[in-house]
Amino acid sequence: MSASALTPVVRLAPAKINLTLSVVGRRPDGFHDLHSVFVPLAFGDRLSLAPAGGTSDRLHVAGGDAGPLTDNLVLRAIAAARAAVGQGPGRPPTPPLAARLEKRIPIAAGLGGGSSDAAAALDGALEAWGTDLDPERKRQVAASLGSDVPFFLAGAPALIEGRGERVTVLQGLRAGTHPPGVLLVTPDIRVSTPEVFALYVASGARGDGAIRTTSMHLADELRRGLTGRDLVARTAVLASANDLLPIAAALVPAIVPLRRALARLLGRPIALSGSGPTLWTLYASEGEAQAAAEVVRDAVGSGHVPTPGAAAPTVTATTIPIASSAPAGAGEASKATDEAGQAAPDHLPTRPIAIQSRREP
Ligand code: C5P
Numbered sequence: 375m376s377a378s379a380l381t382p383v384v385r386l387a388p389a390k391i392n393l394t395l396s397v398v399g400r401r402p403d404g405f406h407d408l409h410s411v412f413v414p415l416a417f418g419d420r421l422s423l424a425p426a427g428g429t430s431d432r433l434h435v436a437g438g439d440a441g442p443l444t445d446n447l448v449l450r451a452i453a454a455a456r457a458a459v460g461q462g463p464g465r466p467p468t469p470p471l472a473a474r475l476e477k478r479i480p481i482a483a484g485l486g487g488g489s490s491d492a493a494a495a496l497d498g499a500l501e502a503w504g505t506d507l508d509p510e511r512k513r514q515v516a517a518s519l520g521s522d523v524p525f526f527l528a529g530a531p532a533l534i535e536g537r538g539e540r541v542t543v544l545q546g547l548r549a550g551t552h553p554p555g556v557l558l559v560t561p562d563i564r565v566s567t568p569e570v571f572a573l574y575v576a577s578g579a580r581g582d583g584a585i586r587t588t589s590m591h592l593a594d595e596l597r598r599g600l601t602g603r604d605l606v607a608r609t610a611v612l613a614s615a616n617d618l619l620p621i622a623a624a625l626v627p628a629i630v631p632l633r634r635a636l637a638r639l640l641g642r643p644i645a646l647s648g649s650g651p652t653l654w655t656l657y658a659s660e661g662e663a664q665a666a667a668e669v670v671r672d673a674v675g676s677g678h679v680p681t682p683g684a685a686a687p688t689v690t691a692t693t694i695p696i697a698s699s700a701p702a703g704a705g706e707a708s709k710a711t712d713e714a715g716q717a718a719p720d721h722l723p724t725r726p727i728a729i730q731s732r733r734e735p
Pocket of ligand 1: 405406
C-alpha cells in the first residue's frame, strides 16, 4: 500500500439534475432506455474514507437521513470495489475502510444522491488502497451499483443513454461564461424510482416525441458548448421535457399544486428532476437563485405555498459549475471525431462510453 493510503481520501459527491428526460422504450431486462441530459451541481455530499482496523467496513453518516445503513450504496460500492480488485498473491491489499458521509443531498429526491455517493466510494476506495481498475472495468462496477452511477463516475455534463450505462461527456457550459443559478425545492416526500417506472409501464405511457426532440437538440447544443445565459433562456422548454413528470404527478399528486404555486410565485417555469419529487428552475446567477430561495422560504413560512409532507420543503440555491479543465473521467474515453469530422479536443470525447449493462445478483 502506498504512503498516500494512510491519509484519508476525501471526495465531493455532487447532486445532479436532469435537464431533459426522454423515455425511449422498455428493455427486455425490465429497465428503460433513456435519452437524458444530466448535469452535476455545485452542491453535494462529502465522503471521506480511511483504512481502519477491524474486520469490516464501517460507515458513519452525519447530517441528514441517509436511510438504513445496510442499504447504503457507500458500503456496497466499497465491497464491489474490493471484489473487482480481487484478493490473493499479487493483488493489492484492500483492508477495511472507515467511511464518513456528510449527507446534504435529500434522499429519494431525484437528485442522484445515493448514486453519487456510490461513485465517490468506488473511486475513493481504490485510491485509499493505492490502486485503480481499468477504466472499462470501473464503469462496469459502477453500472452494477445503479443506473445513475456511471454518470457520476464521469462527473461532468453528459448525455445518458441506455439504462444509464452509455455516458457521452458533453462540453456543457462554455468556459468563461457565467454559471447559471439553480433553485431546488424538494418537498418532504420520498419518491421511489422503481414505483415511478412501474406506473409508467402500468399506465401504458409512451415517450413523448417532442420531449425526445428537445433532449436530442439540447445534447447537441451542450456537445458544442452553450453559454450560461443560453441555457437559462431554454428553461421553459426544459421544464416540460421530462416523460416522468405526469407519472410522478399521478403517484404524488401534491407535486402538482406545489409546482403551480412555485411557477406563480417566481414567475418562472418549474421542472421536475428525474423521477422527482425535486422541482427546479434556472436563474442567471447563483445570487438570483439565492434571492428566489428566500422568497420561497418566506412563502412556505406564511403558508402561501403548499407544503406536502411532514416538514417544510428543502430549498437550495446552487449553480451548474463550468468545467475549467478536463472533466473527470473524460480522459478515459477514446478520442473521437465530431459530426463535422473534425478531431475533437482531448478533453471532449464525443463518442459514447459504452459499457456492458449488467447487474450483480
Ligand atoms: O438502477 P437503479 O437501481 O437506480 O434503478 C431503480 C429502478 O428504476 C429499477 O429497478 C427500474 O425499475 C427503474 N429504472 C428503469 N430504467 C432505468 C433506470 C431505472 O426502469 N433506465
